[in-house]
Amino acid sequence: MNIFDKMMLIDRRWVFLFLVVVAVTAYVFPHQIPILIEAEVRSIHGFIDTLPKGSIVFVPMDYDPGSMAELHPMTYAIIEQCWRRELKVLVTALSQNGPGMADQALRDIADSLRLDRTYNGEFFEGREIVNGVDYAFLGYKPYPAMVILALGQDFRLPFPLDYYGTPLDSLPMMQGVSNFDDVACAVNISGTNATDYWISYGQARFNFPLAIGVTGVSTAQYYPYYGSGQLFGIMGGMLGAAQYEALADNPGLARSGMPIQLYAHLVIIAFVIMGNIGYFATRRARKRAAGGGRSTMEFTTFLWATFAAFLTLATFSFLYKDNPLYRFAESLVVGATTGYFAIILWHNGLIPKLVYERLDDGHWYYFWLDASRPYYLIPAILGIMIWTRFSKKYSWISRWPLALYIGIGAGAAIPLEMKARVNEQLSAMMREIDWSNFVGHGGFNLIDPFSGLSQLIVFAGAVCALVYFFFSKAHTGALGGMAKFGIWILMIGFGASFGFTVMARISLFINRVQFMDTGWSQAAWDTTNPNYHAGFQIFFWLIVLLVVAYTIFEIVKHVKRPKEADQVESG
Amino acid sequence: MKRQIPVLLVFAFGVFTLFQFFVPHESSEWVYEFLLDWILIIGVFAMAVGIWSLFRVSVEKIKTRKSGWGYSYITLGSLIAMMVFGFTVRNGEAWGWFFAFVAAIVLAVFLVIQAVIDRGKAYLFAGLAGLCVAAAVVMAALDPAWSIHFQTAEGLQSTMFRAVFDYTLIPIFATMFSLLAFFIASAAYRAFRARNLMATLLLLAALIVMSRFNPFLQPILGEYVAKTSNWLMNVPNMAAQRAIIMGVGLGIAATALKVVLGIERGYMGKG
Numbered sequence A: 001m002n003i004f005d006k007m008m009l010i011d012r013r014w015v016f017l018f019l020v021v022v023a024v025t026a027y028v029f030p031h032q033i034p035i036l037i038e039a040e041v042r043s044i045h046g047f048i049d050t051l052p053k054g055s056i057v058f059v060p061m062d063y064d065p066g067s068m069a070e071l072h073p074m075t076y077a078i079i080e081q082c083w084r085r086e087l088k089v090l091v092t093a094l095s096q097n098g099p100g101m102a103d104q105a106l107r108d109i110a111d112s113l114r115l116d117r118t119y120n121g122e123f124f125e126g127r128e129i130v131n132g133v134d135y136a137f138l139g140y141k142p143y144p145a146m147v148i149l150a151l152g153q154d155f156r157l158p159f160p161l162d163y164y165g166t167p168l169d170s171l172p173m174m175q176g177v178s179n180f181d182d183v184a185c186a187v188n189i190s191g192t193n194a195t196d197y198w199i200s201y202g203q204a205r206f207n208f209p210l211a212i213g214v215t216g217v218s219t220a221q222y223y224p225y226y227g228s229g230q231l232f233g234i235m236g237g238m239l240g241a242a243q244y245e246a247l248a249d250n251p252g253l254a255r256s257g258m259p260i261q262l263y264a265h266l267v268i269i270a271f272v273i274m275g276n277i278g279y280f281a282t283r284r285a286r287k288r289a290a291g292g293g294r295s296t297m298e299f300t301t302f303l304w305a306t307f308a309a310f311l312t313l314a315t316f317s318f319l320y321k322d323n324p325l326y327r328f329a330e331s332l333v334v335g336a337t338t339g340y341f342a343i344i345l346w347h348n349g350l351i352p353k354l355v356y357e358r359l360d361d362g363h364w365y366y367f368w369l370d371a372s373r374p375y376y377l378i379p380a381i382l383g384i385m386i387w388t389r390f391s392k393k394y395s396w397i398s399r400w401p402l403a404l405y406i407g408i409g410a411g412a413a414i415p416l417e418m419k420a421r422v423n424e425q426l427s428a429m430m431r432e433i434d435w436s437n438f439v440g441h442g443g444f445n446l447i448d449p450f451s452g453l454s455q456l457i458v459f460a461g462a463v464c465a466l467v468y469f470f471f472s473k474a475h476t477g478a479l480g481g482m483a484k485f486g487i488w489i490l491m492i493g494f495g496a497s498f499g500f501t502v503m504a505r506i507s508l509f510i511n512r513v514q515f516m517d518t519g520w521s522q523a524a525w526d527t528t529n530p531n532y533h534a535g536f537q538i539f540f541w542l543i544v545l546l547v548v549a550y551t552i553f554e555i556v557k558h559v560k561r562p563k564e565a566d567q568v569e570s571g
Numbered sequence B: 001m002k003r004q005i006p007v008l009l010v011f012a013f014g015v016f017t018l019f020q021f022f023v024p025h026e027s028s029e030w031v032y033e034f035l036l037d038w039i040l041i042i043g044v045f046a047m048a049v050g051i052w053s054l055f056r057v058s059v060e061k062i063k064t065r066k067s068g069w070g071y072s073y074i075t076l077g078s079l080i081a082m083m084v085f086g087f088t089v090r091n092g093e094a095w096g097w098f099f100a101f102v103a104a105i106v107l108a109v110f111l112v113i114q115a116v117i118d119r120g121k122a123y124l125f126a127g128l129a130g131l132c133v134a135a136a137v138v139m140a141a142l143d144p145a146w147s148i149h150f151q152t153a154e155g156l157q158s159t160m161f162r163a164v165f166d167y168t169l170i171p172i173f174a175t176m177f178s179l180l181a182f183f184i185a186s187a188a189y190r191a192f193r194a195r196n197l198m199a200t201l202l203l204l205a206a207l208i209v210m211s212r213f214n215p216f217l218q219p220i221l222g223e224y225v226a227k228t229s230n231w232l233m234n235v236p237n238m239a240a241q242r243a244i245i246m247g248v249g250l251g252i253a254a255t256a257l258k259v260v261l262g263i264e265r266g267y268m269g270k271g
Helices: A003-008 A012-028 A039-049 A065-084 A098-112 A144-153 A194-206 A216-227 A237-247 A253-290 A299-319 A324-355 A374-390 A395-432 A452-468 A477-525 A535-560 A563-570 B004-022 B026-063 B070-087 B098-117 B119-142 B153-157 B159-191 B197-210 B215-221 B224-234 B236-260
Strands: A056-062 A088-092 A117-119 A122-124 A135-139 A185-190 A210-214 A233-236 A356-358 A364-366 B088-090 B146-148
Touching: A012 A253, A012 A477, A012 B159, A039 A065, A039 A185, A039 A210, A039 A233, A039 A237, A056 A065, A056 A098, A056 A194, A065 A088, A065 A098, A065 A185, A065 A210, A065 A237, A065 A253, A065 A477, A065 B159, A098 A135, A098 A324, A098 B153, A098 B159, A135 A324, A144 A194, A144 A395, A144 B026, A185 A194, A194 A210, A194 A216, A194 A395, A210 A216, A210 A237, A216 A233, A216 A237, A216 A395, A216 A477, A216 B224, A216 B236, A233 A237, A237 A253, A237 A477, A253 A477, A253 B159, A253 B197, A299 A324, A299 A477, A299 A535, A299 B159, A324 A374, A324 B026, A324 B070, A324 B153, A324 B159, A374 A395, A374 B026, A395 A452, A395 B004, A395 B026, A395 B236, A452 A477, A452 B224, A452 B236, A477 A535, A477 B159, A477 B197, A477 B224, A477 B236, B004 B026, B004 B236, B026 B070, B026 B098, B070 B088, B070 B098, B070 B153, B070 B159, B088 B098, B088 B153, B098 B119, B153 B159, B197 B224, B215 B224, B224 B236
Parallel strands: A056 A088, A056 A185, A088 A135, A185 A210, A210 A233
Antiparallel strands: A117 A122, A356 A364, B088 B146
8 A cells, every 4th residue: 555545545533633633722722813704794784783772683593502603603693782782682493402592592692791891992881681671582383484474473373472481462572563574684593494494484475684694504505595685694604603703893602713613624625635636646556557711600510511521522432433421422412302392392382372371460271261262172182183193003193183284384385485496586597687787797707796797607507507407308419518517517506515514514513622621621720710619620630530541441442452343443 | 084184184274375375365364373373283292292202212122122222211311300300490599309309200200111111010110100209299299499380481491401401412412513523524535536527616616615714825815715715605606506496496386286286195104
């Protein structure tokens, strides 16, 4: 095996190790890198900044802890900006673990608002944020598409009570607020496909200004909506969050994570180049042959943080191989998240919709006993019919409630998906082919995305990519040429998506490095912390010893193991 | 009855929703709001199927002693404990017998599972489970340090419920997803080879997008990389994604139409 073969066949664990070393080194020597602000991020900041006081900004937070590294900084920056500008914030969370994320973010940002701050040279006095006055958190309901359609009718339809169990009518900020007509804009922060629903079932149906903050993985796919004017802004991944933090002059986790992002990218690019050098060198050979911040946490909190650090390390141990620590963490999270979801369904779904209703006098009564609304028994019976799914004999009964959902879903999808995805995009394509662009926007300047020539490429590219997907006629002659151009365009699109994906994944790792440092290890040594406890360091060393002992155990086992088994493992 | 009624229901509700979209009327709006409300209620019950499914699979794993069955106890224990946390609230600073109460409930569930698995000693395990439940009830009734709330949502703000979310769910989920950083680095190194024109286009587009905020390139190339990346996102990427979006839109609308008309019945499954 020569050096070029070796360059192509490095064990993946060396790639992992190199990435860790570079990322941690970049973290240990913090510095800022310049952030180039893109128009799609600037427009969101500008829109919110110019809203009159008292306006309502709707922030659906549809993400789970898996994408918090990229999306939490966006949420923090936007909601803080809203509250500093004395805007009101309406929050929903339509993903399974979203309510917990939203609850945590609202508490943290409310804490931050107590401090006096200066942003972009403007002084803002600290103030108390009050639930129901400055914000309302509506909570969770299943089936995002249906929830969005229901919200468009009246916010009280899907959410008669807020997340904390208070009737919406008794919240001061909800007085006179009925549906999307009463909000200034919506900024959907999402790590799921809920964004598609907000575009198709929200913006397309109710026509309110919508911007999105999404993970890097899905950023590229939403650009056409921005181009067609269905979205007034996009924040993509940690870079988008860092740009927003820079605009808001509110540096947070995203900005501090960008240098790590940069060096991690350089490592990946270096590996890609190395792999390609190896590939071309060996191909020639073959041809020849053939031819953050310090914590002031209390002891109990530190115990929890230590447990969190242990779980983080246990999960990371999977990079080496599957092991009992990883499986423990995995089993724990599966059970805990399901239990969490069951509670959210109970308190946010079942109770307010079906079991009780709170009257204005504060008393509760059973829905079921209300003679004026016996029809609420029908969906309950239909819901229980779904449970026959587990019986082989009676599973057909579950089709009836399913038919209701599918019928309404399909009926709503036909006009809304056609409008949002086809009509609006076609209309944007036609609008963009404007001959004045050949003069007004740089004419034939290829590098200007709004020049006439670039817009012509967008038009031709979209048509040719559609031709590539048209299989009813053989791709020969002119059609074949168009299909070929179409696949080139698609490849560039996929490449751009992949670039964003790499960025997104690195962001998640950066978040964990930040937690292990500021959330845990720094706290152990911070004797200036008023709640400092000697136990901090004991627990810190306990975890470190555990990790070191396990590593030594694995190394010893690895050395004793036959070489063949090792080769199978690394393959 | 088994297949015709669902098809009829899908048709009726599909046509109604479509009709309501194009011809909104006060009375149709009234029915439409009702249907949306009903859907949300049905959805809650449907989600419960998933929770029960996890419970069933875990018990089955323990019963058949499948590989890694011991971890199912961790799954079930954390599921039950989290549910208990979501229904309980501490009334002051003291915890009292709270954790003994949680342990008794979890133990009772484990004993019931054991009774189901070990039919020979079913009565013994069921009796022990009953004792645990009785102990839990006594603790709940007599301990003033905490209280149970099924009716109101206080449990969502309880210390333990929030702490488990913040310090258990968040670190594990976030770390699990962060593992992808390593796998994508490895995948990029192994699979990103300029084998032909299409692969080269993909590779170059990815490298340019990844390099767009790289300050080291600025002294050499100025803002050229950033501008090229911006152009890639707004021109070829826009064209590619637009074609995909339109294709997906047409696909969704066509499939929905087939579902409403009863041509596509895959949602019914077998039987």
